[in-house]
Amino acid sequence: xxxxxxxxxxxxxxxxxxxxxxxxxxxxxxxxxxxxxxxxxxxxxxxxxxxxxxxxxxxxxxxxxxxxxxxxxxxxxxxxxxxxxxxx
Numbered sequence: 001x002x003x004x005x006x007x008x009x010x011x012x013x014x015x016x017x018x019x020x021x022x023x024x025x026x027x028x029x030x031x032x033x034x035x036x037x038x039x040x041x042x043x044x045x046x047x048x049x050x051x052x053x054x055x056x057x058x059x060x061x062x063x064x065x066x067x068x069x070x071x072x073x074x075x076x077x078x079x080x081x082x083x084x085x086x087x088x
Contacts, residue, residue, distance in 0.1 A: 002041050009047035016056050027064055031073035038080040045084025053081055 005012065015030045038045040057078050064070040 028073040
Protein backbone atom coordinates (compact mmCIF):
# COMPACT_ATOMS: atom_id res chain seq x y z
CA UNK A 1 0.00 0.00 0.00
CA UNK A 2 2.81 2.43 0.86
CA UNK A 3 4.39 2.33 -2.64
CA UNK A 4 0.98 3.05 -4.16
CA UNK A 5 0.42 6.05 -1.91
CA UNK A 6 3.94 7.35 -2.52
CA UNK A 7 3.46 6.98 -6.26
CA UNK A 8 0.23 8.95 -6.11
CA UNK A 9 1.29 11.73 -3.75
CA UNK A 10 0.18 14.39 -6.25
CA UNK A 11 -3.31 12.90 -6.32
CA UNK A 12 -3.39 12.86 -2.51
CA UNK A 13 -2.82 16.61 -2.53
CA UNK A 14 -6.04 17.00 -4.47
CA UNK A 15 -7.87 15.78 -1.38
CA UNK A 16 -7.01 19.12 0.23
CA UNK A 17 -9.30 21.62 -1.50
CA UNK A 18 -9.67 25.27 -0.64
CA UNK A 19 -12.01 26.10 2.23
CA UNK A 20 -15.21 26.82 0.36
CA UNK A 21 -17.49 26.36 3.32
CA UNK A 22 -16.27 27.61 6.70
CA UNK A 23 -18.70 25.38 8.59
CA UNK A 24 -17.26 22.28 6.96
CA UNK A 25 -14.53 20.42 8.80
CA UNK A 26 -13.45 18.54 5.68
CA UNK A 27 -10.03 20.21 5.49
CA UNK A 28 -9.22 19.43 9.11
CA UNK A 29 -10.32 15.79 8.73
CA UNK A 30 -8.27 15.21 5.56
CA UNK A 31 -5.23 17.03 6.97
CA UNK A 32 -5.42 14.97 10.19
CA UNK A 33 -5.57 11.69 8.29
CA UNK A 34 -2.73 12.68 5.97
CA UNK A 35 -0.70 13.70 9.01
CA UNK A 36 -1.20 10.25 10.55
CA UNK A 37 -0.10 8.59 7.31
CA UNK A 38 3.00 10.78 7.07
CA UNK A 39 3.93 9.96 10.67
CA UNK A 40 4.00 6.27 9.75
CA UNK A 41 5.67 6.67 6.35
CA UNK A 42 8.66 8.93 5.84
CA UNK A 43 8.60 8.07 2.13
CA UNK A 44 5.06 9.43 1.83
CA UNK A 45 6.04 12.61 3.66
CA UNK A 46 8.92 13.15 1.27
CA UNK A 47 6.73 12.43 -1.75
CA UNK A 48 4.06 14.88 -0.56
CA UNK A 49 6.70 17.53 0.06
CA UNK A 50 8.07 17.00 -3.45
CA UNK A 51 4.54 17.21 -4.88
CA UNK A 52 4.03 20.70 -3.43
CA UNK A 53 2.40 20.15 -0.06
CA UNK A 54 3.99 23.25 1.49
CA UNK A 55 2.43 25.53 -1.11
CA UNK A 56 -0.96 23.84 -0.70
CA UNK A 57 -0.79 24.26 3.08
CA UNK A 58 0.06 27.96 2.77
CA UNK A 59 -2.87 28.47 0.42
CA UNK A 60 -5.22 26.63 2.76
CA UNK A 61 -4.01 28.47 5.84
CA UNK A 62 -4.94 31.73 4.12
CA UNK A 63 -8.27 30.38 2.84
CA UNK A 64 -9.18 28.83 6.20
CA UNK A 65 -8.28 31.88 8.27
CA UNK A 66 -10.38 31.89 11.40
CA UNK A 67 -10.94 28.12 11.37
CA UNK A 68 -8.85 27.02 14.34
CA UNK A 69 -9.45 23.31 13.81
CA UNK A 70 -8.34 23.41 10.16
CA UNK A 71 -5.35 25.61 11.01
CA UNK A 72 -4.17 23.21 13.73
CA UNK A 73 -4.60 20.16 11.50
CA UNK A 74 -2.71 21.84 8.65
CA UNK A 75 0.12 22.88 10.98
CA UNK A 76 0.39 19.32 12.31
CA UNK A 77 0.52 18.00 8.74
CA UNK A 78 3.25 20.48 7.90
CA UNK A 79 5.24 19.50 11.00
CA UNK A 80 4.91 15.78 10.23
CA UNK A 81 6.04 16.36 6.64
CA UNK A 82 9.02 18.42 7.74
CA UNK A 83 10.03 15.70 10.20
CA UNK A 84 9.80 13.07 7.47
CA UNK A 85 11.79 15.10 4.98
CA UNK A 86 14.58 15.78 7.51
CA UNK A 87 15.25 12.04 7.76
CA UNK A 88 17.36 12.12 4.57
